[in-house]
Amino acid sequence: MSAKLYTDTDKYAWQSEFPLVEAYNSAVKDLVRRRFAEFGGDWKEFVAGAADDTITKDDLLKIEQRVLDYGYRFEPSAISSAAERPQAYRDKGLHQEDFSFEHPEAPIAAADAEGREQRGVGDNVVTHAHNLKGIARYVRTSDKVLQYLTEGVPADTIAIVDDSGGTLTAPVLEKFKGVLCAGGTTRSHLAILTREYGIPCFMNVRLSGIKDGDLIEVECSARAKTGEDYAAGVDAAARVWRLARP
Amino acid sequence: MSNYKPTYAQLLETNNLIQQNADEIYWLCATRTVQESKIFPVSAYILFSYLNCYYRYPALLRKIEERMLAEEIGDRARNQGIKIVAWCFPCFYLLGREMLINWGVIKPTDAVEDVSYVLDFWKRFQLSWHRNNGNLTNRQAGHRAQIMPEQRLQVFHADAYECRDGDPLHKAAQAFLAATAQYGFLVSCESRLTLHNYGPYRVSDTRQMLVRDFRELAESDYPWLDGVGRDIPYNNLTVTMIVEGVHINLLDDWGSFESVPELKSEHMVAVGLYTADNLSEGHLPVGMGSREELTATFLDLTERIKQATTLLWREMAGWTRDQQLDAGALTYYGVIKEFAHIAGCYEVDDWMKIDERAERFRPLLNDEYGNLFLGELVGYISSPSQRLNDYTMMQHNDNPTRSLSFYPYSMLVDGDYTARVGPLRPGVSNLPAKQDRYRTTRGVLTLEEYNRLSREFTPKLCEEPFRFLCADWVKYHYDDPRAGEMFKLEQQHSRVLKDQGAGLRRDDVEALRSKA
Numbered sequence: 077m078s079a080k081l082y083t084d085t086d087k088y089a090w091q092s093e094f095p096l097v098e099a100y101n102s103a104v105k106d107l108v109r110r111r112f113a114e115f116g117g118d119w120k121e122f123v124a125g126a127a128d129d130t131i132t133k134d135d136l137l138k139i140e141q142r143v144l145d146y147g148y149r150f151e152p153s154a155i156s157s158a159a160e161r162p163q164a165y166r167d168k169g170l171h172q173e174d175f176s177f178e179h180p181e182a183p184i185a186a187a188d189a190e191g192r193e194q195r196g197v198g199d200n201v202v203t204h205a206h207n208l209k210g211i212a213r214y215v216r217t218s219d220k221v222l223q224y225l226t227e228g229v230p231a232d233t234i235a236i237v238d239d240s241g242g243t244l245t246a247p248v249l250e251k252f253k254g255v256l257c258a259g260g261t262t263r264s265h266l267a268i269l270t271r272e273y274g275i276p277c278f279m280n281v282r283l284s285g286i287k288d289g290d291l292i293e294v295e296c297s298a299r300a301k302t303g304e305d306y307a308a309g310v311d312a313a314a315r316v317w318r319l320a321r322p
Numbered sequence: 323m324s325n326y327k328p329t330y331a332q333l334l335e336t337n338n339l340i341q342q343n344a345d346e347i348y349w350l351c352a353t354r355t356v357q358e359s360k361i362f363p364v365s366a367y368i369l370f371s372y373l374n375c376y377y378r379y380p381a382l383l384r385k386i387e388e389r390m391l392a393e394e395i396g397d398r399a400r401n402q403g404i405k406i407v408a409w410c411f412p413c414f415y416l417l418g419r420e421m422l423i424n425w426g427v428i429k430p431t432d433a434v435e436d437v438s439y440v441l442d443f444w445k446r447f448q449l450s451w452h453r454n455n456g457n458l459t460n461r462q463a464g465h466r467a468q469i470m471p472e473q474r475l476q477v478f479h480a481d482a483y484e485c486r487d488g489d490p491l492h493k494a495a496q497a498f499l500a501a502t503a504q505y506g507f508l509v510s511c512e513s514r515l516t517l518h519n520y521g522p523y524r525v526s527d528t529r530q531m532l533v534r535d536f537r538e539l540a541e542s543d544y545p546w547l548d549g550v551g552r553d554i555p556y557n558n559l560t561v562t563m564i565v566e567g568v569h570i571n572l573l574d575d576w577g578s579f580e581s582v583p584e585l586k587s588e589h590m591v592a593v594g595l596y597t598a599d600n601l602s603e604g605h606l607p608v609g610m611g612s613r614e615e616l617t618a619t620f621l622d623l624t625e626r627i628k629q630a631t632t633l634l635w636r637e638m639a640g641w642t643r644d645q646q647l648d649a650g651a652l653t654y655y656g657v658i659k660e661f662a663h664i665a666g667c668y669e670v671d672d673w674m675k676i677d678e679r680a681e682r683f684r685p686l687l688n689d690e691y692g693n694l695f696l697g698e699l700v701g702y703i704s705s706p707s708q709r710l711n712d713y714t715m716m717q718h719n720d721n722p723t724r725s726l727s728f729y730p731y732s733m734l735v736d737g738d739y740t741a742r743v744g745p746l747r748p749g750v751s752n753l754p755a756k757q758d759r760y761r762t763t764r765g766v767l768t769l770e771e772y773n774r775l776s777r778e779f780t781p782k783l784c785e786e787p788f789r790f791l792c793a794d795w796v797k798y799h800y801d802d803p804r805a806g807e808m809f810k811l812e813q814q815h816s817r818v819l820k821d822q823g824a825g826l827r828r829d830d831v832e833a834l835r836s837k838a
Contacts, residue, residue, distance in 0.1 A: 082431075083424075083706065084426075088709040088710055088711055089705075089707070091706065092698055092705055092706065093697075093698050094695075094697075094698065097698055097705075100695070101425055101695075101705075104425040104426065104686070108426040108427055123428060123432050124744065131427065131682065133683075136684075136685040140688065151690040152689050153364070153366075153690075153692075153693060154359065154362055154643065154646065154689060156361075156642065156643040157363055157643055157688065157689045160642065165688075202586065216360070218361065222636075225635075238358075240358045241362075241364070242504055242507040242508070243361045243508050244360040244361050246505075247631055247636075249504065250500070259358050269500065269507070272496070272499055272504075274496075303580060
């Protein structure tokens with residue numbers, strides 16, 4: 077038994093942009109159609125009370141379960157999501173040893189006259205007087221931050237992080253010599269914070285072949301990428317070089 | 323059952339207010355910020371908050387207006403500072419409506435009295451808050467937030483201490499700004515809802531002033547600051563920052579700014595520090611007795627903030643995902659909770675709980691669906707409800723879309739609408755219970771004391787004879803004794819301007835400042 081919803085007749089729309097959104101939203105609409113039909117009355121009465129009581133959390137749990145039963149696994153954002161429900165989320169390799177970003181679009185080049193091998197680029201947040209050299213260290217989990225909080229951040233650390241938020245590294249950020257972030261823009265929270273701290277930072281880095289412990293140089297003397305650059309689609313990439321492996 | 327019957331004029335105005343917010347959403351969300359976090363499921367909690375706003379804001383705003391009208395709250399906000407609520411408040415509510423329309427749970431013709439009321443409250447608040455520049459939003463003002471009256475700005479200008487890159491005050495202020503911004507992001511669960519900027523205000527041909535607010539730093543509404551924020555002696559801090567050699571060319575309704583050239587720490591040439599809340603007579607100076615005292619105050623506060631950051635990070639990193647979801651959603655939803663404090667009717671169950679009607683949707687809010695659905699709603703503008711006829715060219719992107727659904731005018735003919743979403747239902751939270759401690763400018767209070775004092779207190783500038791003595795009146799009556807008295811009220815704690823009255827121009831203030 078099902079009923080027709082107001083939005084079922086729509087001259088201009090068809091479905092959502094992303095399949096998962098369409099699957100979820102269609103499933104909720106199906107649920108509403110069924111509950112409205114079971115209610116059997118007027119929409120005004122349904123929406124003013126019955127809809128709140130008959131569309132339940134259990135109903136919505138079943139929608140997720142159906143998606144998981146098809147074998148779909150969600151892309152995680154927060155560490156806690158995959159940690160609490162590994163059966164529902166994809167493994168992003170956060171605890172994988174010997175991890176390195178391998179972005180397909182990372183420009184790489186053979187060593188130059190100074191022995192610098194380009195291994196990527198990023199959007200420079202602030203132009204500094206000189207480039208920065210330091211040791212690349214991936215900081216991808218709260219366990220790693222906790223370790224640094226307890227033991228101290230190793231000297232000369234240029235932290236490589238996944239996301240542009242300012243919270244994961246909050247208690248240790250100011251101890252980093254530099255930051256390379258694989259997400260965001262020069263307006264993101266992490267960019268704002270590194271600017272305030274005066275820490276060289278690249279956002280939106282595309283890297284390849286940089287491992288934990290590599291000595292790297294980042295071109296933070298390059299011009300900073302501006303809002304106008306983003307709006308105009310201008311690529312103002314600054315370079316990242318690998319210098320040597322210990 | 324409400325007997326509400328909308329008029330054509332009401333619907334026209336409501337749709338106009340919806341459209342203004344629709345344009346603002348796209349500009350602020352799609353072209354300006356990326357929100358990511360490894361700690362918080364940010365997009366999921368944002369969606370969760372939208373639902374809570376939709377179900378709870380109408381009843382809570384009516385409860386607030388039983389004590390104080392929106393336009394009076396706007397006066398208080400101008401006097402004491404407040405979170406940038408500009409676009410957040412209507413947009414969060416309207417995006418909750420948009421989610422539910424796309425789920426088929428409601429129609430665009432449902433809760434129409436609520437929608438009109440929420441937007442009308444917003445309009446009255448904004449017009450009052452922005453009284454001095456006459457605009458509804460910063461966007462409408464060409465991305466400026468010139469909120470404050472001359473008498474407040476003169477004190478900020480006069481009392482700011484000169485500093486230069488590398489000197490002790492400059493270093494201490496810069497360290498404070500960095501540490502407090504970081505703490506603020508953490509307090510507000512990876513959002514910027516504790517950090518706000520106002521201005522710019524022109525101080526000279528080469529100098530401009532930003533007023534930078536850091537709010538909700540101590541033990542107050544958030545249960546996660548109980549204990550964590552106990553050693554922070556101010557809940558709100560305001561840094562007045564005068565910059566030289568840069569032009570602040572944009573200050574948006576997030577409270578974020580941009581400048582030409584890009585603002586660097588060396589551009590900061592003078593600073594001041596204040597605190598304010600709804601129990602204070604405007605902004606009270608903090609550590610402003612001398613340059614040395616201000617330097618020491620910044621250093622002391624920075625150390626306290628850093629300690630609180632570490633404590634809070636340890637607490638948050640140990641939270642369950644449901645706790646993270648609750649805290650983030652309540653932070654977003656709570657963007658207007660200060661209205662309840664101002665009106666003296668704040669209740670924990672109103673503002674720190676997820677309504678059971680929103681709570682039932684929690685199972686949908688996994689990380690991926692959260693990111694994608696939020697992206698569709700505010701970035702791609704691609705949800706079915708947002709698509710319009712093919713001739714349409716949306717502001718900013720030229721696509722045949724609109725971020726937020728209008729009211730159909732057909733309801734005037736067919737009467738096919740519902741009025742309200744109903745009263746509050748019980749709420750839930752997975753977070754620890756809030757302790758009864760609220761840091762204010764009158765000390766640490768219980769909530770009962772805080773509400774009572776809020777109801778009893780009216781700042782002098784918000785009552786007769788001063789409430790309606792606006793900038794345009796001062797222009798023609800600066801020699802009126804009431805103008806002098808009003809300016810002296812602002813000047814009572816000023817190191818440079820005490821008892822100077824209403825006759826000073828900006829250059830006079832600069833001259834007095836230079837001599838001091």
